[in-house]
Amino acid sequence: MKRRDLLRAAGAATVLSLLPRDAEAAWSRILSGYRVAEGLTPAQRALVTGIADTIIPRTDTPGASDVGVTEWVDLIVAEYYSADVRTPFVDGLDAIDAQVRASRGRAFAELGADAQREVVASLDAPADRRTPEARAYSRLKSLVVHGYFTSERVQRDVLHTQMFHDRFQGAADMPARRTP
Amino acid sequence: MTQRETYDAIVVGSGITGGWAAKELTERGLRTLMLEAGGPITAADFVEHVPSHQMKFRGYGDPEVMRRDHPIQRECYACDEVGHKFFVNDNDNPYTTPDDAPFRFFRGRQVGGRSITWGRQVYRWSDLDFEANAKDGNGNDWPVRYADIAPWYSHVEKFIGITGSKENLAQLPDGEFLPPMEMTVVERHAREKILAAFGGERVMTIGRAAILTQAHNGRAACHYCGPCERGCATFSYFSSIGSTLPAAQATGRLTLRPNSVVAEVLYDPTTSRARGVRVIDAVTMQDVEYNARVVFLCASTIESVRLLLNSKSATFPEGLGNSSGLLGRYVMDHHYGSGASGDMPGFLDKRTIGSRPNGIYIARFRNVKTPHKDFLRGYGMQGGSSRSGWGRGGNMPGYGESFKRELIDGLGGWRLSASGWGETLPNAANRITLNPTVKDKWGIPAAHLDVRWRENERAMDADMQVGVAEMLEAAGCTNVRTHASRNPPGHCIHEMGGARMSRTPAEGVLNQWNQSWDVKNLFVTDGAAMASCACQNPSITYMAFTARAVAHAVDEMKRGAL
Numbered sequence A: 001m002k003r004r005d006l007l008r009a010a011g012a013a014t015v016l017s018l019l020p021r022d023a024e025a026a027w028s029r030i031l032s033g034y035r036v037a038e039g040l041t042p043a044q045r046a047l048v049t050g051i052a053d054t055i056i057p058r059t060d061t062p063g064a065s066d067v068g069v070t071e072w073v074d075l076i077v078a079e080y081y082s083a084d085v086r087t088p089f090v091d092g093l094d095a096i097d098a099q100v101r102a103s104r105g106r107a108f109a110e111l112g113a114d115a116q117r118e119v120v121a122s123l124d125a126p127a128d129r130r131t132p133e134a135r136a137y138s139r140l141k142s143l144v145v146h147g148y149f150t151s152e153r154v155q156r157d158v159l160h161t162q163m164f165h166d167r168f169q170g171a172a173d174m175p176a177r178r179t180p
Numbered sequence B: 001m002t003q004r005e006t007y008d009a010i011v012v013g014s015g016i017t018g019g020w021a022a023k024e025l026t027e028r029g030l031r032t033l034m035l036e037a038g039g040p041i042t043a044a045d046f047v048e049h050v051p052s053h054q055m056k057f058r059g060y061g062d063p064e065v066m067r068r069d070h071p072i073q074r075e076c077y078a079c080d081e082v083g084h085k086f087f088v089n090d091n092d093n094p095y096t097t098p099d100d101a102p103f104r105f106f107r108g109r110q111v112g113g114r115s116i117t118w119g120r121q122v123y124r125w126s127d128l129d130f131e132a133n134a135k136d137g138n139g140n141d142w143p144v145r146y147a148d149i150a151p152w153y154s155h156v157e158k159f160i161g162i163t164g165s166k167e168n169l170a171q172l173p174d175g176e177f178l179p180p181m182e183m184t185v186v187e188r189h190a191r192e193k194i195l196a197a198f199g200g201e202r203v204m205t206i207g208r209a210a211i212l213t214q215a216h217n218g219r220a221a222c223h224y225c226g227p228c229e230r231g232c233a234t235f236s237y238f239s240s241i242g243s244t245l246p247a248a249q250a251t252g253r254l255t256l257r258p259n260s261v262v263a264e265v266l267y268d269p270t271t272s273r274a275r276g277v278r279v280i281d282a283v284t285m286q287d288v289e290y291n292a293r294v295v296f297l298c299a300s301t302i303e304s305v306r307l308l309l310n311s312k313s314a315t316f317p318e319g320l321g322n323s324s325g326l327l328g329r330y331v332m333d334h335h336y337g338s339g340a341s342g343d344m345p346g347f348l349d350k351r352t353i354g355s356r357p358n359g360i361y362i363a364r365f366r367n368v369k370t371p372h373k374d375f376l377r378g379y380g381m382q383g384g385s386s387r388s389g390w391g392r393g394g395n396m397p398g399y400g401e402s403f404k405r406e407l408i409d410g411l412g413g414w415r416l417s418a419s420g421w422g423e424t425l426p427n428a429a430n431r432i433t434l435n436p437t438v439k440d441k442w443g444i445p446a447a448h449l450d451v452r453w454r455e456n457e458r459a460m461d462a463d464m465q466v467g468v469a470e471m472l473e474a475a476g477c478t479n480v481r482t483h484a485s486r487n488p489p490g491h492c493i494h495e496m497g498g499a500r501m502s503r504t505p506a507e508g509v510l511n512q513w514n515q516s517w518d519v520k521n522l523f524v525t526d527g528a529a530m531a532s533c534a535c536q537n538p539s540i541t542y543m544a545f546t547a548r549a550v551a552h553a554v555d556e557m558k559r560g561a562l
Helices: A003-017 A021-031 A042-055 A069-080 A082-106 A114-126 A132-149 A154-156 B016-027 B063-069 B132-136 B146-159 B185-197 B244-250 B300-310 B387-393 B400-409 B454-474 B539-560
Strands: A169-173 B004-012 B031-035 B205-206 B254-257 B258-268 B273-281 B287-297 B334-343 B350-353 B360-362 B379-387 B414-422 B431-439 B446-451 B480-483 B523-524
Touching: A042 A069, A042 A082, A042 A114, A042 B400, A069 A082, A069 A132, A069 B063, A082 A114, A082 A132, A114 A132, A132 A154, A132 B031, A132 B387, A132 B400, A154 B287, A169 B185, B004 B016, B004 B273, B016 B031, B016 B244, B016 B287, B016 B539, B031 B244, B031 B287, B146 B244, B146 B539, B185 B205, B185 B334, B185 B360, B185 B379, B185 B414, B185 B454, B244 B254, B254 B480, B258 B287, B258 B300, B287 B300, B300 B431, B300 B446, B334 B379, B334 B454, B350 B379, B379 B454, B414 B454, B523 B539
Parallel strands: B004 B031, B004 B287, B031 B254, B287 B523
Antiparallel strands: A169 B350, B205 B360, B258 B273, B273 B287, B334 B414, B334 B480, B360 B379, B379 B414, B431 B446
């Protein structure tokens, strides 16, 4: 058996037969609109989607909400965080929401693109990193980046991640830049 | 009702040492029964190629499963969202410690044991290690020296396949190496700078690992997918189920019985020999008894000692083979994790391709030539360099198109880090006993572990931070930051001792052949046999001792002495 065939066989066997079925089913449910208990409120979802797409906007490659980042954040809030993490996080999101409404007269999602970028700019470089808003934004940004870059579309179509290699290279040349 | 069957040999445990015992026993003609407490595993159970997007929590782990089943095991890096199935359920497998002496006991009960999840780093010990107890008076003198074990290192290395680079260091002997993995451009640079800055005394080499860099003994070369701790469909790293157990099965003389919890080794006072073992079937909970001419305990350090302590008789009321009273004493683990990290400027035109399941190693340099003022013995260092890629995005200032483009195309700067793995002094107070009231799911008394870091370990931890930081600075790193480890004993999963080898019956539990002083047909060849713990990862040494012990046992049987 050629090495390439062996790797293909190993990879196919793994992907087809070893996929944790429960996880796949749960993820499909989430992507198809299934709402988990104690997740984000509609207002929080709208805020998360708006901020996520401002951090990672759609360009010639998908934006954050195109690859399910909102649903990922919702899942983490509902099923991953313990109460001592969840409560300050969602309270912080609510504080951001209230602040935006107070200063701009409407919700984040209803602002124009320039105004959204101004809000995120101030959240991204806060005067005080210890406020509930700053902490919630910092946590959200990490979730957005993780959810975006671990998504199937980004792994496959943007990063072109390869699982199998003939050897490890410790000093390969950087490739030409992939995005314009 | 108790059934009885008789074999030439019984091996308790199917992991790294059990696999070697089975291979050597069966290849030398013995009908061998291997008893494994956990269930069967095949390559179809491996999950190393499951991408994050197919995991519900994208690799973060299912918090409910971890809280419910693995409150202790979850602290091991390898007990992750899909790999946690290779770790025990903590509810079924309790152990206890004093309130002020935490111990992390990370365990895998399945065919293959912890050889599925092990770190795969392999380093020979040297006479600096085997002579250490005799020279500084801590612990007992080892009954062996490097020359006794060197041919057995070669024996196991040739079979399992070790990648590494020869360095000709007396304190870290070279082995039978397959081609080394590449160092990164930053590691090559750092190696040369550190060699120059410390007069050749500090040598950074590529990690020596039980991973194939070329096809070997019917197994395919590594395909650099990354998470070895979740298994390997091509068996490209050494595990018993990919290497030694198939070899044993090929002889036609191996009987492998999973779901077999060994409750005690049975002693026959008329012959002064072990008669066999009593097994509790993990599924039916029924007792089964097996008899054999020779018994090998390869259940892991704590489990083998626990089994001996639980094997009580009129002759050995304090545990089988415990006439010295030392069974359970002198338990060790490596204290590890203190070190430093820094940014390496430049090299931005270079990157890595593939996931290297290996790092760099810095051979021990403390107390090799000149004594250190603060502590005895020494430490090796493990680490590596990488560019952070998109993972830095959560902490990287910015947002919008330029932020996104930078995370997709740019990899960030290089970071280089290393931490120490330190030798722990043998101490009689570091001890395994039985808990008088707590029992596991099968009704077997649980281990009570009282193991503590002491003055020498603490002094060495402090020096690890200094030692790494000054090397990183010599290599040209900026923003060098030290880190102090808070890992309790056990966390390194290099637990050793408890049934140590010795030169005389009064000084230990086993002789130089891993053979019980008191019970001649009983052998313990896992980490329990160690009389000191050196600073090198120990598994290859257990394998070498196991093969050597089997050769001795079979020779003794052939000449009628066993």
